[in-house]
Amino acid sequence: MMISGAEIVIRCLQEEKVDCVFGYPGGSVLHIYDALFKQDQVKHILVRHEQAAVHAADAYSRSSQKVGVALVTSGPGVTNTVTGIATAYCDSIPMVVLTGQVPTQYIGQDAFQECDTVGITRPCVKHNFLVKDVKDLAVTIKKAFHIAATGRPGPVVVDIPKDITAQMCEFEYPKAVQMRSYNPVVKGHLGQIKKAVQLLQEAKRPIIYTGGGVILSDAADKLTQLARKLNFPVTNTLMGLGGYPATDRQCVGMLGMHGTFEANMAMHYADVVLAIGARFDDRVIGNPEHFSEEKRRVIHIDIDPSSISKRVKVDVPIVGNVADVLDEILKLMDGGFTAEPEVADWWKQIDEWRGRDSLRYRQSEHIMPQFVVEKLYEVTGGDAFVTSDVGQHQMFAAQYYKFDKPRRWINSGGLGTMGVGLPYGMGVLMANPDAQVACVTGEGSIQMCIQELSTCKQYGLPIKIINLNNGMLGMVRQWQEMFYSKRYSQSYVTSLPDFVKLAESYGHVGMRIEKPEDVEPALRKAFTEHKNDLVFMDFIIDPAANVFPMVAAGKGLTEMILAEDL
Amino acid sequence: MRHIISILIENESGALSRVAGLFSARGYNIESLTVAPTEDPSLSRMTILTSGSDEVLEQITKQLNKLVDVVKVVDLSEAAHVERELMLIKVRATGKDREEMKRMADIFRGRIIDVTESTYVIELTGSSSKLDSFIAALDAGLILETVRTGVCGIGRGDRILKV
Numbered sequence: 001m002m003i004s005g006a007e008i009v010i011r012c013l014q015e016e017k018v019d020c021v022f023g024y025p026g027g028s029v030l031h032i033y034d035a036l037f038k039q040d041q042v043k044h045i046l047v048r049h050e051q052a053a054v055h056a057a058d059a060y061s062r063s064s065q066k067v068g069v070a071l072v073t074s075g076p077g078v079t080n081t082v083t084g085i086a087t088a089y090c091d092s093i094p095m096v097v098l099t100g101q102v103p104t105q106y107i108g109q110d111a112f113q114e115c116d117t118v119g120i121t122r123p124c125v126k127h128n129f130l131v132k133d134v135k136d137l138a139v140t141i142k143k144a145f146h147i148a149a150t151g152r153p154g155p156v157v158v159d160i161p162k163d164i165t166a167q168m169c170e171f172e173y174p175k176a177v178q179m180r181s182y183n184p185v186v187k188g189h190l191g192q193i194k195k196a197v198q199l200l201q202e203a204k205r206p207i208i209y210t211g212g213g214v215i216l217s218d219a220a221d222k223l224t225q226l227a228r229k230l231n232f233p234v235t236n237t238l239m240g241l242g243g244y245p246a247t248d249r250q251c252v253g254m255l256g257m258h259g260t261f262e263a264n265m266a267m268h269y270a271d272v273v274l275a276i277g278a279r280f281d282d283r284v285i286g287n288p289e290h291f292s293e294e295k296r297r298v299i300h301i302d303i304d305p306s307s308i309s310k311r312v313k314v315d316v317p318i319v320g321n322v323a324d325v326l327d328e329i330l331k332l333m334d335g336g337f338t339a340e341p342e343v344a345d346w347w348k349q350i351d352e353w354r355g356r357d358s359l360r361y362r363q364s365e366h367i368m369p370q371f372v373v374e375k376l377y378e379v380t381g382g383d384a385f386v387t388s389d390v391g392q393h394q395m396f397a398a399q400y401y402k403f404d405k406p407r408r409w410i411n412s413g414g415l416g417t418m419g420v421g422l423p424y425g426m427g428v429l430m431a432n433p434d435a436q437v438a439c440v441t442g443e444g445s446i447q448m449c450i451q452e453l454s455t456c457k458q459y460g461l462p463i464k465i466i467n468l469n470n471g472m473l474g475m476v477r478q479w480q481e482m483f484y485s486k487r488y489s490q491s492y493v494t495s496l497p498d499f500v501k502l503a504e505s506y507g508h509v510g511m512r513i514e515k516p517e518d519v520e521p522a523l524r525k526a527f528t529e530h531k532n533d534l535v536f537m538d539f540i541i542d543p544a545a546n547v548f549p550m551v552a553a554g555k556g557l558t559e560m561i562l563a564e565d566l
Numbered sequence: 567m568r569h570i571i572s573i574l575i576e577n578e579s580g581a582l583s584r585v586a587g588l589f590s591a592r593g594y595n596i597e598s599l600t601v602a603p604t605e606d607p608s609l610s611r612m613t614i615l616t617s618g619s620d621e622v623l624e625q626i627t628k629q630l631n632k633l634v635d636v637v638k639v640v641d642l643s644e645a646a647h648v649e650r651e652l653m654l655i656k657v658r659a660t661g662k663d664r665e666e667m668k669r670m671a672d673i674f675r676g677r678i679i680d681v682t683e684s685t686y687v688i689e690l691t692g693s694s695s696k697l698d699s700f701i702a703a704l705d706a707g708l709i710l711e712t713v714r715t716g717v718c719g720i721g722r723g724d725r726i727l728k729v
Contacts (some may be wrong), residue, residue: 310625
């Protein structure tokens with residue numbers, strides 16, 4: 001039977017078991033929206049700005065094992081998605097973005113709402129397609145889902161001209177796709193894996209350093225098994241939080257620019273580093289020259305060969321899917337390779353570093369932001385999905401909320417996109433309808449996608465917004481205080497709205513919390529009495545609070561500034 | 567270090583911009599780039615002349631391999647290969663220069679492929695350095711126009727880049 005291109009798009013989504021799409025209609029996608037209207041298998045969430053559609057689809061992916069989907073119109077619809085696509089690309093999040101395009105015969109003629117979608121998105125997608133023939137539509141969408149979710153995942157854009165969505169064609173959804181140019185490696189090289197196991201056995205001062213790859217590959221359980229077997233310390237990157245239980249004794253916390261003292265010291269002085277799905281980026285190892293001053297041997301497991309030996313020279317590279325490689329390592333260790341390295345002295349050293357208690361913070365008559373996150377952790381039983389924006393509040397959330405499970409910490413690590421927190425909360429709730437979701441944000445970030453309060457009302461999404469309000473772009477202010485002689489250039493946010501009234505005007509619950517003793521009751525009220533409401537909690541916090549420890553830009557990992565130094 | 571990277575890539579619109587975009591986005595050099603379909607019209611072969619340290623070259627080949635449209639990548643300069651570049655050069659050919667130009671073209675084994683009363687177009691093929699030498703050997707004032715294809719290369723013997 002012949003069906004229209006628009007119907008083919010929807011049928012493809014159904015075949016991919018997509019239960020919800022985040023989008024915004026417009027001229028070029030009207031046929032697709034009409035086809036969407038005539039069915040009820042794929043739900044559509046109408047956002048208030050296309051950027052939020054992509055962020056929400058991104059968080060839908062991050063918080064589940066499914067591929068998020070966004071649908072937008074041509075021209076400005078597409079340009080508005082670029083931030084969201086780049087955000088997902090930097091963190092390797094699988095996502096499919098369907099974009100309308102002007103009719104084929106108008107392409108290149110500066111038509112109304114035309115832009116070169118494939119050109120504009122090319123540097124920030126894993127791949128993109130322009131569909132030029134309705135006969136290619138289904139197979140292109142199939143390829144898009146395949147490419148997005150396999151190998152090192154990433155966003156894929158499919159640009160569909162309007163005339164293609166009107167043309168009629170037989171529909172057949174391919175079961176599988178074969179691409180001679182795209183065959184990502186899965187299994188690691190056995191010889192390399194054996195070398196790695198050998199090296200792990202010889203380690204005296206080992207560390208397991210893990211990133212987002214562990215989460216993306218759903219390898220948290222295997223990592224935990226391996227770490228326990230070896231009795232090695234584990235540190236996570238910002239993207240890797242939850243890959244290993246934060247409350248476990250072997251976890252030394254996050255490393256990097258705002259990592260714990262013990263994590264950074266252990267990373268720097270380790271003799272064997274087992275890097276898993278992490279990429280030694282500038283926020284993690286600081287100055288690479290300083291890092292390379294200490295001799296160490298590095299094993300690096302990553303699905304993307306270009307991440308290996310990019311910033312730090314690797315001794316044992318293992319290209320493969322993290323879960324598969326960890327399986328192989330565990331198997332080898334069961335069969336003959338009994339790795340019981342002598343690491344007792346190393347642990348003594350680590351515990352001494354840990355004794356510095358580098359996350360201790362000063363007390364104040366004002367609400368300290370760290371205290372709010374600690375209370376949030378208690379009130380939610382450590383089991384919430386926490387989304388965040390970018391800045392001080394993000395670091396406080398990462399440092400003080402102890403993530404024991406993967407896919408619970410949802411933030412923009414690589415691109416560092418302000419404004420993601422609220423739409424991320426929407427995506428999490430669509431993928432996990434009964435979850436507790438807290439969005440830890442600041443008064444700067446939240447205003448970048450504040451319009452989504454309206455979407456949350458429409459679909460009844462009970463996000464708990466924890467607004468750490470210091471009236472400042474906190475992280476900018478912190479750098480200006482420390483490195484620009486307190487010249488607070490443009491970091492002071494004046495003319496803030498009354499967030500309580502703002503929330504109420506959207507039909508949500510607003511609270512303003514100004515005293516430390518009110519923090520916990522407010523949170524409890526929000527998560528119990530207002531369980532099913534979106535609650536905007538405006539915490540007026542100590543404006544001088546800073547994030548420590550801190551490795552300043554260009555400094556080495558061990559050159560941390562600690563709160564106790566000040 | 568000078569390297570010649572050969573790429574087999576799906577012959578689809580936009581494939582060239584993916585490669586060119588990768589080089590500009592990551593700050594890699596392109597000294598020349600040549601591309602045309604192969605005997606299998608669904609594939610294009612691209613040759614890029616680039617330079618960089620071993621680490622940079624390793625990243626270039628890895629990043630190229632990561633592009634979804636790229637089927638194969640090889641660094642030709644890693645082993646025995648031959649390389650050629652073609653140049654068309656238009657020169658002033660009047661008076662005593664007319665004979666001199668013909669002689670120079672013969673010495674460099676070039677061919678004159680267009681003749682007018684006052685100009686020649688000389689076709690010259692060879693390594694890039696041979697083309698450079700030819701240009702250097704001519705009186706600069708007589709060169710009207712040059713166009714070069716950029717380097718293309720192929721492995722020697724059993725070294726074959728094919729799907």
